[in-house]
Amino acid sequence: MKKTYTIIALVAGLYSQVGIAGPIELLNQNNLIVFGNLQSNSEVEGKTLVGGDISGPASNYGINLAPYDTALVVGGNVTSGTTINANGHTVTVAGNNNGTINSALTVTGSSPVNFGLVKNELTDFSAYLANLNANSLLDSPNGNQPSAANFNIDSNIGNGMAVFNIDTADLFGNGLVQQYDINFANQSPSAVVINVAGENITDASMGNPVGGFNKANSDFIIWNFYEAIDIKLDKRLQGSLLAPLATLTISNYIEGSVVVNNLYQNGEIHNPIFNGDIAYNPIPTVSVPTPVPAPSSLLIFAAALLGLSLWRRKSSIDK
Template sequence: NLNNSSGVIVGGNVSSGFNFNGTQTAKIGGTLSNTNINQNSVTTGLATSDPAFRVNLTQQKSLLTSSLTDLSQTMKGLDSNSAVTISGNRATFNATPNADGVAVFNLTAAQLDSFGEVQFNLNGADTAIVNVSGENIRLNDNFLGGTNNLGEHVIWNFPDAKKLDLTTAWGGSVLAPTANATTGNYIQGSAVFGNLVQNGEMHIGTYSGGYNPPSTPPGGGTPTPIPEEALGLFALGTLGLLWARRRRARAAA
């Protein structure tokens, strides 16, 4: 179901079944089937009828891929300032934010697999970044107290992930730009994947914190200019765009 959103843009065909509820606009590059349009505005065949449609999507993909991957790697390089306490089957995340309101946790995929319950204490943090290293990720934990309000402030970052499987309701936005992901339950927050087989919902409560990526990547490095064109950047994508702009400015200096 797509409920009262700003709409959807799809480059190819839609055949898995959409329900458009409310008033919104859908732009489809190919064909549309098994879909309840209701009172919404839907245009199909744009990849053929409008050459600029495919060009714009290709440019947007390039920008999103590069900027969000860079953002994920930048977060990976942040030093931890907050502690995770693992006791039995429970992990307690106690945020100790810095002066900018940012808390950083670092753990491995093996550590993530070692518990089944998550207790998150933001303690006033505007943004809590949880960096999880490892190529194979399983998200199958239960969130004590529920998932509400975590997506706006918690970013689970999986910078090395190649495969990600989610089976339980997940609290917090997920940044895994190189992962082939499969979701079997909902995510309460923003989500970025390399590829996605979606069998669960995406709930509102997307990231809304004020985190600003550093102008210089942790550990240094030479920035590479990124194209400016992007359409419809969403949630975490705006952070990636900010990072891309800062990289371009530094490269031009």
């Protein structure tokens, strides 16, 4: 019998840990994470977490989620005059709902997310990525002749991580960049990490992404703006964006997970969310809203294990 109780305890413990996630899981499970406030007039295809208030005339969430999933968690308030469309999904608001929410279920008064822990996890992760040694190089135009910029992955990467460490002046602030591409050199990197130094970033003077910067590759590319305070993007960005200190303003779409301090959203945030393999394994401490089996299901499963054990014991006695 002791063995049976041990098995049940282990099963129960396993189920109780379903809601625990580290930074890579947070990026993989959520399309948009805003630690502070979100002002939106656009849409997010996956899940959204907002630690502060949400405002804006109208915004859409959870367009590509499975039925009855949680599309939006708001740690603060929904401001007056704001309309939220959750496309048949659940919305949770910890503060006051002063707007209009169109959802299958709206829950107010509590939040299943500890946003302080979420911020700490992702800020630490950004710092970790920023300290990685570069193993691949950006070739960007200089002088007076406009041309293309190319992210050249080293030919010895194989299936490891490709890491670029660049300054904002090399790309985003370089008016000579007509377009930019990524050269995989027949490698299959588990993730492409692009660390961008600089506090104030805008892409107004540069060209668009082409070639390898496309939807098919966006799920394993991550742009880490680890020290940015203000980011303004007018052009599309292929890959996830991690900028835990920044206020971000977008006017075009981003193809990947987005993590920022505050967001002014006038462009869509698309799937695919980040799915790259990065060698980062701290002890996860963040609780996130993930499906957990109902207690009745767990009891049924435990009872089945107990019954099986008792049957085996009886059979051995009869023999």
